[in-house]
Amino acid sequence: MAIGRTTAEFDEISPVYDATREPLEPAVLDAIAATLRGWEVRAILEVGVGTGRVAGPLAARGFGVTGVDASVGMLTQARRKGLDRLVRGSAYALPFDDGRFDVALFVHVLHVLDDPKRALAEACRVGARGAVGLVRPRSPTDREPPTGEPRPRALVIERLRAEGIDVPAHAGGGPPRAERRLLEELPPAQLVLVHEEEVTEPLREELRLFERRASRWTLRVPPEAMARAVAAVRAELGDRTHRYHHRLALARWERPRSGS
Numbered sequence: 182m183a184i185g186r187t188t189a190e191f192d193e194i195s196p197v198y199d200a201t202r203e204p205l206e207p208a209v210l211d212a213i214a215a216t217l218r219g220w221e222v223r224a225i226l227e228v229g230v231g232t233g234r235v236a237g238p239l240a241a242r243g244f245g246v247t248g249v250d251a252s253v254g255m256l257t258q259a260r261r262k263g264l265d266r267l268v269r270g271s272a273y274a275l276p277f278d279d280g281r282f283d284v285a286l287f288v289h290v291l292h293v294l295d296d297p298k299r300a301l302a303e304a305c306r307v308g309a310r311g312a313v314g315l316v317r318p319r320s321p322t323d324r325e326p327p328t329g330e331p332r333p334r335a336l337v338i339e340r341l342r343a344e345g346i347d348v349p350a351h352a353g354g355g356p357p358r359a360e361r362r363l364l365e366e367l368p369p370a371q372l373v374l375v376h377e378e379e380v381t382e383p384l385r386e387e388l389r390l391f392e393r394r395a396s397r398w399t400l401r402v403p404p405e406a407m408a409r410a411v412a413a414v415r416a417e418l419g420d421r422t423h424r425y426h427h428r429l430a431l432a433r434w435e436r437p438r439s440g441s
């Protein structure tokens with residue numbers, strides 16, 4: 182997807198972005214901070230800083246955080262929260278000198294980029310200790326139920342497509358699938374678990390993602406069509422529950438040594 186379209190979508194979603202995302206728990210932010218300190222990180226460039234949902238809490242935990250983002254709308258929200266080290270720019274051409282930060286950090290960004298490997302290489306240029314991503318690695322049991330079980334996301338998409346609505350191919354897998362592909366294709370030097378929890382929740386819980394129109398592609402779905410699809414799937418799922426591992430990890434990719 183072209184960067185211009187991605188930026189326009191984030192501009193559009195920026196006023197409701199925070200209200201449609203689960204905040205990171207303080208304990209998770211503490212674990213992220215402890216891991217970064219263990220890597221001797223002080224100065225962070227958050228690439229795709231968005232509304233500062235993560236930059237703010239990391240600054241409050243003593244890190245020097247600069248944010249870069251392509252979307253003016255998202256940066257405006259971050260500025261409203263009092264963040265001031267913010268720059269408009271592209272993840273593929275960061276407007277900073279080599280090694281200017283300890284690390285360049287990606288939180289919920291790698292899966293929205295067309296070429297995450299190129300962005301990681303660019304991040305390793307400005308991060309003396311490389312690039313770090315908060316990712317959802319493989320789990321013994323995923324939030325998405327196994328094949329054969331009712332899958333809320335797939336059921337909604339199926340109904341929308343049956344109504345002739347164009348749903349992009351990447352909508353089915355969600356962010357974890359893209360992150361896992363990246364971890365396999367470009368294995369990080371380190372992967373540290375910062376959160377693990379066994380969750381049992383009603384399957385219909387995942388429908389809230391659609392109701393809140395939390396994904397950018399849902400912006401293009403007529404609200405009535407979405408409401409119809411969600412109501413039908415809600416009725417189909419009833420009170421069934423699903424048990425899964427929720428895992429979050431920090432992956433660190435190192436700068437390639439010169440000459441290699």
Ligand SMILES: C[S@@+](CC[C@H](N)C(=O)[O-])C[C@H]1O[C@@H](n2cnc3c(N)ncnc32)[C@H](O)[C@@H]1O
Nearest residue numbers: 191229230231234250251252255271272288289
């Ligand atoms: C899902 S949001 C994540 C924001 C924030 N890191 C968080 O966790 O809340 C993705 C962000 O990446 C930005 N973004 C997407 N593509 C970008 C690019 N090529 N260069 C810079 N920023 C980009 C978007 O504007 C958006 O603010």
